[in-house]
Amino acid sequence: MELQILELGKVYRRGVVALREITLRAEPGVIGLLGPNGAGKSTLMRILATVARPTSGSVLWNGTDIGKRPDALRRELGYLPQDFGVYPNLNAVEFLRYLAAAKGLTGRPARRRIDELLEYVNLTDAAHRPIGGYSGGMRQRVGIAQALLNDPQLLIVDEPTVGLDPAERARFRDMISHLAGERIVILSTHIVSDVEAVATSIAMVAGGRLLRHARPADLVGELSGRVWTTLHRAGDTADLERSGLVVRMVRRPDGVECRVVSDRAPDPSAEPAEPTLEDVYMALARDGQPVEPRIAERA
Amino acid sequence: MTGHYQIVLADLRERTRRFGFLATIGLAALLGYQIVAGVFHLRLGAYRGVLNSAWIGTLTALTLGFFLSLVGFFLVRGSVERDRSTGVGQVLASTRMSRIGYVVARFAANLIVLLTVVAVLAVAAAVMALLHAEVPGLDLGPLLAPLVVIAVPVAIVVAAVAVFFDCVPALRGSTGNVVYCALWLITLPFAGGGLLGFTAVEGAASATLRSGGFDAPGGIVLGVGEHDELTTFLWAGADWGTIAVGRLYLIVVATLLVAAAIVAFDRFASADARPTARLKRRRRTAAPAPPSPPAPPAPGSVASDEHRSGFLTEPVVRSSHPVACFAALVAGEFRLLIAGRSVFWYAGAATLVIAALVLPIDAVRILLPIAWIWPVVPWSESGGRARRHGVDALLGAAPSPVLRQLPAAWLSGVLLALAIGSGALVRFLAYPELLVGFAAGALFIPTLAIALGTAGAGERVFQVLAMVAWYLGPLNGVAPLDITGANYAALAAGVPIGYLAAVPVLLVATVASATARVTR
Ligand SMILES: Nc1ncnc2c1ncn2[C@@H]1O[C@H](COP(=O)(O)OP(=O)(O)OP(=O)(O)O)[C@@H](O)[C@H]1O
Ligand SMILES: [Mg+2]
Numbered sequence: 001m002e003l004q005i006l007e008l009g010k011v012y013r014r015g016v017v018a019l020r021e022i023t024l025r026a027e028p029g030v031i032g033l034l035g036p037n038g039a040g041k042s043t044l045m046r047i048l049a050t051v052a053r054p055t056s057g058s059v060l061w062n063g064t065d066i067g068k069r070p071d072a073l074r075r076e077l078g079y080l081p082q083d084f085g086v087y088p089n090l091n092a093v094e095f096l097r098y099l100a101a102a103k104g105l106t107g108r109p110a111r112r113r114i115d116e117l118l119e120y121v122n123l124t125d126a127a128h129r130p131i132g133g134y135s136g137g138m139r140q141r142v143g144i145a146q147a148l149l150n151d152p153q154l155l156i157v158d159e160p161t162v163g164l165d166p167a168e169r170a171r172f173r174d175m176i177s178h179l180a181g182e183r184i185v186i187l188s189t190h191i192v193s194d195v196e197a198v199a200t201s202i203a204m205v206a207g208g209r210l211l212r213h214a215r216p217a218d219l220v221g222e223l224s225g226r227v228w229t230t231l232h233r234a235g236d237t238a239d240l241e242r243s244g245l246v247v248r249m250v251r252r253p254d255g256v257e258c259r260v261v262s263d264r265a266p267d268p269s270a271e272p273a274e275p276t277l278e279d280v281y282m283a284l285a286r287d288g289q290p291v292e293p294r295i296a297e298r299a
Numbered sequence: 300m301t302g303h304y305q306i307v308l309a310d311l312r313e314r315t316r317r318f319g320f321l322a323t324i325g326l327a328a329l330l331g332y333q334i335v336a337g338v339f340h341l342r343l344g345a346y347r348g349v350l351n352s353a354w355i356g357t358l359t360a361l362t363l364g365f366f367l368s369l370v371g372f373f374l375v376r377g378s379v380e381r382d383r384s385t386g387v388g389q390v391l392a393s394t395r396m397s398r399i400g401y402v403v404a405r406f407a408a409n410l411i412v413l414l415t416v417v418a419v420l421a422v423a424a425a426v427m428a429l430l431h432a433e434v435p436g437l438d439l440g441p442l443l444a445p446l447v448v449i450a451v452p453v454a455i456v457v458a459a460v461a462v463f464f465d466c467v468p469a470l471r472g473s474t475g476n477v478v479y480c481a482l483w484l485i486t487l488p489f490a491g492g493g494l495l496g497f498t499a500v501e502g503a504a505s506a507t508l509r510s511g512g513f514d515a516p517g518g519i520v521l522g523v524g525e526h527d528e529l530t531t532f533l534w535a536g537a538d539w540g541t542i543a544v545g546r547l548y549l550i551v552v553a554t555l556l557v558a559a560a561i562v563a564f565d566r567f568a569s570a571d572a573r574p575t576a577r578l579k580r581r582r583r584t585a586a587p588a589p590p591s592p593p594a595p596p597a598p599g600s601v602a603s604d605e606h607r608s609g610f611l612t613e614p615v616v617r618s619s620h621p622v623a624c625f626a627a628l629v630a631g632e633f634r635l636l637i638a639g640r641s642v643f644w645y646a647g648a649a650t651l652v653i654a655a656l657v658l659p660i661d662a663v664r665i666l667l668p669i670a671w672i673w674p675v676v677p678w679s680e681s682g683g684r685a686r687r688h689g690v691d692a693l694l695g696a697a698p699s700p701v702l703r704q705l706p707a708a709w710l711s712g713v714l715l716a717l718a719i720g721s722g723a724l725v726r727f728l729a730y731p732e733l734l735v736g737f738a739a740g741a742l743f744i745p746t747l748a749i750a751l752g753t754a755g756a757g758e759r760v761f762q763v764l765a766m767v768a769w770y771l772g773p774l775n776g777v778a779p780l781d782i783t784g785a786n787y788a789a790l791a792a793g794v795p796i797g798y799l800a801a802v803p804v805l806l807v808a809t810v811a812s813a814t815a816r817v818t819r
Contacts, residue, residue, distance in 0.1 A: 051695040071698045079696040085689025089639030098631035102697040102704055106619040106627040130639070146693060 001028055001062060001153055003048070003184055008057035010043050010208075018043040020208045021057070030180045032195030032216075033188035035205035036285050041188040042082045044205070045158045048186065049079040061154070075104070078152030080143045082159050082188075088132025092123055092142055095131055096149065103150045110149075117145040120175070122168065136163045144172065148179075155185045161194055173198050192278045202277070204284050211284050216277055223275035223283070228260045230270040240266060247282035261286075306396070306404040310378055311411060327416045330366055331423025334359055337431065343504050344517020348534035351434035353441035357500055357534070359424040360445035361521050364453040364495040367413060369483055371457045372464075373476070373759045374416075375409040379465035379564075380472060388567035402462060402561045409458035417450050433531075441536040448539045449496035452549040456494070459553035459560075466560040473676040476759055480766035497521070499545065503537030625707060632704075632711035635684060636677040648673055648719050655722025660730065664785050667723040668773035671740055671783070672765065674715050678745055679761040681712050682752020682809070701813045705753070709806070712745030736784030739795035742802045743782055750809045753816075 003026040010019040018040045033041050046052035048059060050070040059066045061073040087095055093114060100110040118127050121141035126134065131142060140163045147155060157176075161169045176185055177198045189195055195202065195216075202219055204211040212219060232240065233255045240246055240258055245266060248259040259273065260266045261283045333339060334355075341347060341358045348354030382388035391401065421443060428437045464475040492498040501519035511532055637645075651670040655663050685691040685704075694700050717724065720741060727733040744765065751761045772780030772789070781789035782798050789795070 046692075049692075049696045051692050074696060074698040077696055079693070081692040083689060084692050087635060087638075087684075087688055087690060090634065094631070094634060094638075097627065098635075099693060099697070101624050101627035101631055102694055102700070104619060104621070104624050104698060104703075106624045109619065110627075132639075143693075 001182070001184065002026070002060075003154060004060040005044075005048075006058050006060065008044070008047065008054050008059065010040070010047065010052070011055045018208050019047075019054070022205075022208075022210045023057075024203060024210060024213055026184050026186065028180070028182050028184055029200030030176060030185040030187060030195070030198050031213075032199035032202045033186060033205060034190065034192065034195065034202055034281055035188075036190060039205045040208040041205055042158055043208075045079075045156050045186065045188060046081070048154075049077060049081075049156050050074055051079070051081075073154065075150070076153035078147035078150065078155045078157075080147040080157040080160055084143055086131040086134075086139055086142060089130055091130050092118060092127045092134075092145075095142065096146055099146045100149050105150055113149060113151075114145075117148055120148075121145045122171070137165060137168060140164060141168065153183045155179065155183060157185070158188050159190075160187060161189065161191070169194075192276075192281050196277050204281070206285060219280045220275050220277055223261065223279055225272065226261055226263055227273045227275045227279050228262065228265055228270040229273045230258050230260060230267055231255050232258060247279050247286065304404075306391070306401065307408045307411070310405065310408040313381075324415070324419060326370070327366075327419040328423070330362065331359075331420050331426075334362055334420075334423055334427060340522055342520050342522070342529055343501065343508065345530055346508060346513065346532055347529040348504070349434055349531045350432050351441075351534070352428045352432065352436070352438035353445075353536040354534045355424050355428050355432065356442035356445045357449075357536070358521075359420055359427075360449040361496060361500065363417060363420045363446070363450045365521065367416065367450065367453050367457055368491075368495060369763070371413050371416065371454065372461055372479055372483075373763060375412050375458060376461040376464055376475070376479075378405050378408065379462070383567055392567040398564050398566055399561050401566075402466060402557060402564050405465065406458055406462045406557050406560075409461050410455060413454035413458055414451070417446060417454060420450070421446055434533075444536060444539040445496075445500075448543045448546065449500075452546050453495060455553045456549050456556075459556035463556045463560040463563075466564040468563070468565070473679065473758060473762065476762045477675060477766065480763060484766070484770045494549070496542075496546070499542045500537065503542070504534060507534060508532055625703070628703060628707035629710050629714070632681075632708045633714055636674070636681070636711055636715050640677070644673075651719060652722040655720075655726060660726060663723050663726050664733065664783075665773065667720055667737070667740065667783055668769055668785050670719050670723065671716060671744055672769050674719055675762055675765045676758075677715065678712055678748035679758040679765075680752065681708050681745070682749040683755065683758065684708075684752070686755075695817055700817050701810060705749075705810060705813050709746065709749050709809075712749060713741055716741040716745055732790070733784070735799070736782075736790060736795040739798040740783035743798040743805075746802050746805045746809075750805045750812075753809045753813045755816075 005022055005024040005026075008019055008022040009017075011017050022040075022044060033044070035041050043052070047054050048066075050066055050073060053067065061076075064072045066073045087098075090098065096114045096117070097106075097110060100106060100114065105113070115124075118124050121144055123138060123141055123145070126138060131139060134142070140160070144157070144160060147157060161172055164172060173194065176187065179185060180198070180200070187195060187199070199216055201213060202216050203213045204219075230240075231252075231254065234251070237246075237249065237256050237258060240260070243266070245260045245262045246258050247261050250257045250259075258266075259279065260270065261279055265272075339358060339362050341354070341361060348357070379388070382391065424442055424446070425437060425439075428442055460479075464470040464479060467475075470478060492501075497519050504519070513530075513532065651666070651673055655666055655670065658666060680687070685694050694704055697703070720737065724737055727737050747764070748761045751764075752758070768780045768782065771777040772782060773785035776786050776788065778786065778789040778792055778794055781794055784790035784795045
């Protein structure tokens with residue numbers, strides 16, 4: 001099982017370039033797609049889900065070009081779009097049965113699968129109410145359930161946890177780590193803690209470019225020795241902010257604690273700190289450039 | 300006040316960037332061209348005015364009033380509905396926006412759109428006066444006066460009716476579309492003359508004719524076709540000032556309608572105010588990060604198999620039998636057609652079936668087209684439903700989205716026709732010559748609906764087409780529009796066979812346009 005993305009590019013009408021030359025190879029496991037708003041995450045996922053076409057490049061699923069033969073992938077695909085709707089007059093069971101039939105699944109196996117999925121996303125009690133009356137998070141869970149209908153080999157979920165309450169969020173992450181065994185899961189988010197724990201690898205995207213694709217531990221390792229915390233008096237941080245090195249500021253009773261990514265200590269009182277994935281993300285989003293791998297070697 | 304001005308402005312920006320607005324301006328320009336090219340004619344019995352600025356202005360004004368009263372309504376209605384379904388309404392409702400301000404702003408935006416159409420037609424009229432006038436020369440006063448006196452009040456009333464229909468809960472959405480169509484068709488014969496200015500022009504033109512020594516001119520007719528044999532007379536325009544005063548009551552009517560709309564407007568507070576359009580998850584704020592999940596596997600590790608026990612144990616059969624799947628899809632599509640209608644709708648459908656079983660056969664022939672108007676709203680949604688509800692991305696990721704889903708949607712539409720026409724079908728079995736008409740209606744009407752929906756035409760287009768064809772065809776005996784052959788003349792002329800023949804053509808076009816959409 002293998003997904004290969006080759007020099008993928010997408011230009012929307014009016015010349016908006018959403019993706020530039022993305023090349024990436026995915027193997028079973030969870031790929032966390034991280035990037036700021038407008039990075040091109042959804043565009044990439046729509047192309048992988050065969051609902052949009054690239055303007056250049058290609059995607060191979062087990063060696064088959066999905067631009068030419070999309071059905072080869074669609075049979076084994078689960079997709080949760082970032083923006084999707086429901087038929088408000090159907091209840092969850094009816095809606096899922098309808099989508100199951102569209103995916104080529106019906107009868108007793110479909111019914112049992114739907115029951116199980118509804119149980120799994122915690123909607124059994126509401127299953128026979130029209131979806132139009134669901135809360136936002138409940139609808140989101142219907143979306144998650146439909147993505148799993150056909151036991152997909154490739155699961156693409158675009159900001160799946162938005163709108164979920166903390167308990168449902170944890171449940172979802174749990175589910176993703178369970179599912180990830182022998183399938184490929186691609187999960188986009190701009191909330192680092194969503195993928196930190198579950199991702200096998202992290203793909204950082206910004207401005208339509210793939211900045212890095214590596215194991216989380218490697219990404220974090222690249223920053224070791226380059227993260228500092230330093231305490232300033234409130235109103236005294238302007239210089240540091242202007243230097244553009246600050247990735248996070250936390251207000252505390254005794255001043256403002258600044259977290260800084262920099263090769264050298266920003267000031268004599270700065271203390272070295274353990275790098276986190278959040279630091280990597282912030283540093284990348286700040287520079288829009290790959291983190292220098294030589295740092296990793298030195299460390 | 301600037302706030303309300305902003306609402307008008309934002310609304311106008313949104314509307315003028317939608318394809319529908321461009322289409323309407325295009326349509327208006329086309330209408331103008333038809334007038335310029337002399338397709339429309341205005342006559343008074345056996346007389347017509349010499350083509351000078353005054354007559355051209357009058358012709359344009361009457362044509363435009365007619366056009367605005369039907370198409371204009373569908374052009375501008377729905378802006379409140381759009382605010383409701385996109386959720387923008389709830390955002391506005393949480394501001395200090397007043398009900399009066401909001402409704403008046405919507406009315407004003409409606410009016411501006413309609414006045415734009417009037418302006419396009421004014422230009423067309425001027426072009427005609429320059430190119431085709433029999434009395435050469437452009438005389439702006441007599442050309443524009445009828446547009447201002449006749450067409451502008453119609454625009455004002457239509458803008459008010461549209462905002463009224465948008466604000467009254469029972470008239471929102473498709474129900475209102477059908478109600479407006481019905482009202483328009485019913486009131487046109489007796490109230491239309493006054494509203495649309497025909498009576499006033501008829502009076503003035505008759506007076507002109509009589510003062511010129513002609514006698515008994517006869518009624519005013521706006522029509523299409525030859526007019527060369529008509530006797531011409533010189534028309535210098537009516538006393539537009541007096542006519543304008545006589546039409547002031549329309550302003551009062553419009554004011555009352557807007558006032559009623561203000562009273563009816565619920566400030567997006569009704570129970571079903573939840574946005575029905577596709578979920579814009581971007582708008583919602585993310586929940587705070589939860590505590591770590593119970594047992595996160597180490598990054599890079601593969602979840603062990605024992606984790607999988609306890610959930611999703613059901614082995615998945617990835618492909619059931621294709622026929623069973625298709626049947627399940629048809630059932631799903633049929634459910635989508637009839638789910639969520641009012642009790643009144645189901646009762647009406649049942650009544651139509653039963654009535655067809657008991658009435659005399661000639662009455663059943665007239666009843667059948669009525670029965671097939673009943674599902675016009677569900678039909679109008681087919682083809683565009685997935686896109687409208689934002690389900691298209693879910694369906695597009697399933698195998699062969701077009702070849703599986705489209706035939707199922709089409710068949711469910713035909714099944715609905717069969718279900719509601721079943722009473723008539725049983726009766727027609729005894730009259731085989733009537734079956735071809737039945738087949739034509741049952742196949743052509745849902746096919747047209749899904750073809751238009753797939754092409755992205757919007758629900759109103761089919762609704763209006765169906766209503767107008769029904770009114771003109773079966774009810775008024777215009778044979779080419781009598782799809783089911785409710786009148787013997789249409790049946791004898793083979794009209795239903797023509798429609799049957801069109802079904803495969805439409806289907807091929809529908810599959811082609813759906814495929815083009817999916818693979819974009
Ligand atoms: N349908 C579209 N037409 C034109 N431009 C688009 C379209 N969809 C996306 N874009 C543009 O492509 C770029 C990438 O958008 P995309 O939705 O893929 O970003 P994203 O990473 O998913 O962002 P977010 O985190 O906000 O979801 C943006 O600049 C956006 O403006
Ligand atoms: Mg996105």
